[in-house]
Amino acid sequence: MVPTMTTMLSVSNLSKVYEGGFQALRNVNLDIRRGEIFALLGPNGAGKTTLISIICGLVNASSGKVTVGGHDIVGDYRAARGLIGLVPQELTTEAFETPIKAVAFTRGLFGKPPNPAHIEKVLRSLSLWDKRNNRILTLSGGMKRRLLIAKALSHEPRILFLDEPTAGVDVELRRDMWALVRGLQKDGVTVILTTHYIEEAEEMADRIGVINKGEIVLVEDKAELMHKLGKKQLTVHLHAPIAQVPPALAAYALELAPDGATLTYTYDAERKHPGIAELLGGLNAAGIAFKDVNTTQSSLEDIFVSLVKK
Amino acid sequence: MNLYAIRAIYRFEMARAWRTLTQSIISPVLSTSLYFVVFGAAIGSRIPEVEGVSYGSFIVPGLMMLALLTQSIANASFGIFFPRFTGAIYEVLSAPVSYLEIVVAYVGAAATKSLVLGVIILITASLFVPLRIEHPLWMVLFLLLTTVTFSLLGFIIGIWADNFEKLQLVPMLVVTPLTFLGGTFYSISMLPPFWQTVTLFNPVVYLVSGFRWSFFGIADVEPALSLGMTLLFLGVCVAIVAWIFRTGYRLKP
Ligand SMILES: Nc1ncnc2c1ncn2[C@@H]1O[C@H](COP(=O)(O)OP(=O)(O)OP(=O)(O)O)[C@@H](O)[C@H]1O
Numbered sequence: 001m002v003p004t005m006t007t008m009l010s011v012s013n014l015s016k017v018y019e020g021g022f023q024a025l026r027n028v029n030l031d032i033r034r035g036e037i038f039a040l041l042g043p044n045g046a047g048k049t050t051l052i053s054i055i056c057g058l059v060n061a062s063s064g065k066v067t068v069g070g071h072d073i074v075g076d077y078r079a080a081r082g083l084i085g086l087v088p089q090e091l092t093t094e095a096f097e098t099p100i101k102a103v104a105f106t107r108g109l110f111g112k113p114p115n116p117a118h119i120e121k122v123l124r125s126l127s128l129w130d131k132r133n134n135r136i137l138t139l140s141g142g143m144k145r146r147l148l149i150a151k152a153l154s155h156e157p158r159i160l161f162l163d164e165p166t167a168g169v170d171v172e173l174r175r176d177m178w179a180l181v182r183g184l185q186k187d188g189v190t191v192i193l194t195t196h197y198i199e200e201a202e203e204m205a206d207r208i209g210v211i212n213k214g215e216i217v218l219v220e221d222k223a224e225l226m227h228k229l230g231k232k233q234l235t236v237h238l239h240a241p242i243a244q245v246p247p248a249l250a251a252y253a254l255e256l257a258p259d260g261a262t263l264t265y266t267y268d269a270e271r272k273h274p275g276i277a278e279l280l281g282g283l284n285a286a287g288i289a290f291k292d293v294n295t296t297q298s299s300l301e302d303i304f305v306s307l308v309k310k
Numbered sequence: 311m312n313l314y315a316i317r318a319i320y321r322f323e324m325a326r327a328w329r330t331l332t333q334s335i336i337s338p339v340l341s342t343s344l345y346f347v348v349f350g351a352a353i354g355s356r357i358p359e360v361e362g363v364s365y366g367s368f369i370v371p372g373l374m375m376l377a378l379l380t381q382s383i384a385n386a387s388f389g390i391f392f393p394r395f396t397g398a399i400y401e402v403l404s405a406p407v408s409y410l411e412i413v414v415a416y417v418g419a420a421a422t423k424s425l426v427l428g429v430i431i432l433i434t435a436s437l438f439v440p441l442r443i444e445h446p447l448w449m450v451l452f453l454l455l456t457t458v459t460f461s462l463l464g465f466i467i468g469i470w471a472d473n474f475e476k477l478q479l480v481p482m483l484v485v486t487p488l489t490f491l492g493g494t495f496y497s498i499s500m501l502p503p504f505w506q507t508v509t510l511f512n513p514v515v516y517l518v519s520g521f522r523w524s525f526f527g528i529a530d531v532e533p534a535l536s537l538g539m540t541l542l543f544l545g546v547c548v549a550i551v552a553w554i555f556r557t558g559y560r561l562k563p
């Protein structure tokens with residue numbers, strides 16, 4: 001894909017071999033569109049954090065090129081990094097500072113003049129305003145995670161990386177975070193999040209990427225992915241095997257199992273009238289008795305598992 | 311130039327000094343005062359004048375150097391080691407900050423703290439012994455050069471160290487002996503000739519000698535040589551820091 005005005009992040013031919021020879025990324029190519037929410041899924045050790053760390057300047061790439069907002073992350077690191085907010089996977093915060101100072105500190109690091117109003121807004125949106133003058137080491141784990149988000153938002157980034165934002169976070173806070181991310185998207189911020197939770201990707205993302213053993217194995221629009229997955233199957237278990245599908249039922253494109261004991265009907269889950277009653281009626285009319293029926297739907301989880309198992 | 315970033319790091323480091331006031335100011339002042347009491351008053355009263363300067367006064371520049379060196383290293387090494395240790399360094403490394411700005415901020419803060427400390431010790435000393443400063447501008451120059459150079463050294467140690475032991479190792483095993491053997495408490499001319507020669511390989515000798523010269527006009531080695539050696543040492547530290555950032559040594563895998 002040629003980077004265009006709508007490309008916020010472009011990763012091309014990116015590889016990483018760590019000292020010691022371990023290859024964490026293999027020729028990764030990825031384009032992220034401006035304003036989208038992108039979920040990067042992958043098992044432990046797949047290379048998600050490595051990829052994010054290279055983009056943010058924490059790890060040196062072995063080869064390849066990355067641009068953020070059109071700026072090269074090495075040659076033009078100031079412009080590139082100025083656009084980025086990073087919420088790391090690990091809870092790493094200064095212990096003795098207060099949240100309000102910590103957030104102001106980050107804003108300063110990113111070269112922005114002090115803006116107490118913005119910092120108040122960010123702290124309030126993450127329900128940390130009441131704790132603003134407490135020492136960070138007295139905050140709970142969930143509060144620390146929110147503080148890391150507040151720090152990442154302190155300088156009004158245009159692209160936000162959330163590395164497993166909801167790991168170890170309770171349900172309520174998770175919902176709050178999702179709402180926050182949607183709010184950011186409304187303001188035009190591009191969001192990239194990594195997660196192990198498929199529901200989270202399903203719930204949040206516009207597009208989904210799957211990474212495994214350092215390779216991107218799939219990138220797809222969520223809607224399209226869900227559409228593909230939106231196939232349902234009705235399986236009819238027959239009383240007695242049949243030799244062939246009655247011609248009267250040809251319209252249903254039924255599949256007969258080799259043993260002749262089950263019939264499978266595949267249909268679109270989004271269709272209002274898949275004609276199941278008619279099909280069963282047709283079977284009756286053709287004198288085919290059945291003992292059981294069941295339906296199945298493949299999920300994102302299924303393809304994820306099948307991709308990663310390969 | 312990302313001035314806001316330099317200011318943010320500098321202020322953060324200075325705030326840390328306030329939080330640890332006992333450690334950063336009070337304890338060095340206390341230990342230096344103890345040296346005055348023991349070496350200056352108790353033992354010093356039995357030691358004759360050194361080149362026309364009473365022993366109590368004679369040791370003031372050396373004692374200041376001792377405190378400056380150890381504190382510059384301690385401040386700067388801890389300042390960069392701790393965020394590496396906790397992982398909070400990610401913020402600095404992912405910010406639009408140049409390496410030069412990072413060094414200026416961390417080393418500047420460490421050097422500032424040492425300077426303040428040096429002045430406090432000088433004032434404390436003047437309460438114990440008579441002092442004169444013959445070359446005040448040179449004194450300030452040596453003070454600045456020393457704090458900056460050893461803060462840089464501390465910065466290097468803080469990046470090299472991957473545990474708390476190593477952080478203490480260099481100051482304890484290298485810097486403290488060199489300082490004690492560097493003419494802090496004596497004039498090199500008091501040593502036998504062989505040891506005088508050996509001593510000339512100790513960089514601290516040049517610092518102490520030059521600094522003492524700016525006070526009393528007496529020196530073990532030429533003041534110009536002292537200045538030259540200090541600048542050389544500064545140059546070496548700058549080169550090492552530049553190398554660290556160019557390669558990402560211990561900072562970026
Ligand atoms: N500094 C390092 N030195 C050597 N190997 C590393 C380093 N950092 C990560 N790795 C290795 O690179 C691989 C990818 O790690 P990474 O942290 O990117 O995975 P991840 O997808 O974020 O996993 P998780 O879901 O567990 O967070 C792992 O095998 C890891 O052991």
Ligand SMILES: [Mg+2]
Binds near residue numbers: 048049163
């Ligand atoms: Mg990770």
